[in-house]
Amino acid sequence: EIVLTQSPGTLSLSPGERATLSCRASQSIRSSYLAWYQQKPGQAPRLLIYGASSRATGIPDRFSGSGSGTDFTLTISRLEPEDFAVYYCQQYGSSPKTFGQGTKLEIK
Amino acid sequence: QLQLQESGPGLVKPSETLSLTCTVSGGSISSTNYYWGWIRQPPKKGLEWIGSMYYSGTTFYNPSLKSRVTISVDTSKNQFSLKLRSVTAADTAVYYCGREDLTGTTGYWGQGTLVTVSS
Numbered sequence: 386e387i388v389l390t391q392s393p394g395t396l397s398l399s400p401g402e403r404a405t406l407s408c409r410a411s412q413s414i415r416s417s418y419l420a421w422y423q424q425k426p427g428q429a430p431r432l433l434i435y436g437a438s439s440r441a442t443g444i445p446d447r448f449s450g451s452g453s454g455t456d457f458t459l460t461i462s463r464l465e466p467e468d469f470a471v472y473y474c475q476q477y478g479s480s481p482k483t484f485g486q487g488t489k490l491e492i493k
Numbered sequence: 494q495l496q497l498q499e500s501g502p503g504l505v506k507p508s509e510t511l512s513l514t515c516t517v518s519g520g521s522i523s524s525t526n527y528y529w530g531w532i533r534q535p536p537k538k539g540l541e542w543i544g545s546m547y548y549s550g551t552t553f554y555n556p557s558l559k560s561r562v563t564i565s566v567d568t569s570k571n572q573f574s575l576k577l578r579s580v581t582a583a584d585t586a587v588y589y590c591g592r593e594d595l596t597g598t599t600g601y602w603g604q605g606t607l608v609t610v611s612s
Contacts, residue, residue: 386556420598422540429589429602430540441600473540477597481555484540 387411387476389485397493404461406488408474413454418478421450421459424487425470433472434459466492495520497590497603505584505610511577515590515603522571523548528593529573531564533586534605541586545593546573580610 388411398404417437422430432441434450447462461468469492474485501513530545544554546564554562566573587607591599
C-alpha cells in the first residue's frame with residue numbers, strides 16, 4: 386500500500402497570499418495518478434486536480450498541481466476567502482487507492 | 494446534473510451488518526465510462542477508500558476491508574449498495590458514495606451519511 390504524507394499539517398495564510406501544499410508518496414506513483422481534493426466542513430470532498438496537474442471541470446486557474454514520482458505539490462496562487470479548507474491528496478495508480486492525512490489551510 | 498444520495502440506518506449495533514444504498518439520478522449507473530464506489534471518513538479523521546464496482550458487477554475492494562465488504566448494483570433501480578459485516582466502533586464514520594472515472598478519481602460525491610456503531 387502506498388502511504389501519502391502531506392505537509393504541513395496546518396498552513397496559516399492570509400487572503401491574497403500564495404499557498405504551497407506538499408504530498409510525498411512512500412513509493413513512485415504510476416503514471417502520475419495523483420489527485421487533490423478540497424473539503425469544507427460538513428461537505429463532501431471536491432475534486433480539484435487529477436493526473437498530478439490537470440484541473441477538474443470548473444476549478445479556477447489559481448489552483449495548480451505539479452510533481453511526479455514521489456513528490457507532488459498543490460499551489461494556490463492567490464488565496465480567496467473560500468479557499469480556506471482541508472486539502473487531501475490521493476493516489477489512484479495502485480490498489481488500494483489511498484489518501485494523505487490532509488493539510489488544513491486556515492486564515493491567519 | 495448528476496446527483497448521488499446515500500440512505501440507510503444511522504445507528505448499527507456492534508457485530509451486526511452496516512447496509513447503505515446510493516441512489517443515482519441524472520445519469521445511468523450502467524454507463525461504461527465509470528465505476529461506482531464508497532469512501533468513508535471517521536469523525537475528525539481522513540478519507541479511506543472502501544471499494545468500487547463496475548455496472549457489470551466487477552468489484553475492487555480495499556484489502557483492509559475485503560473480508561467484510563460487499564458492493565453490489567441494482568441497475569433496474571439505478572442504485573448500488575454497500576454491506577459491511579461484523580462492524581465495531583472503528584467503523585463509525587461518514588460514508589460517501591461516489592462516481593469514479595475509469596482512471597480512479599471521484600468526480601461526483603453524495604452528501605455523505607453518518608453511521609454510528611454503538612449498542
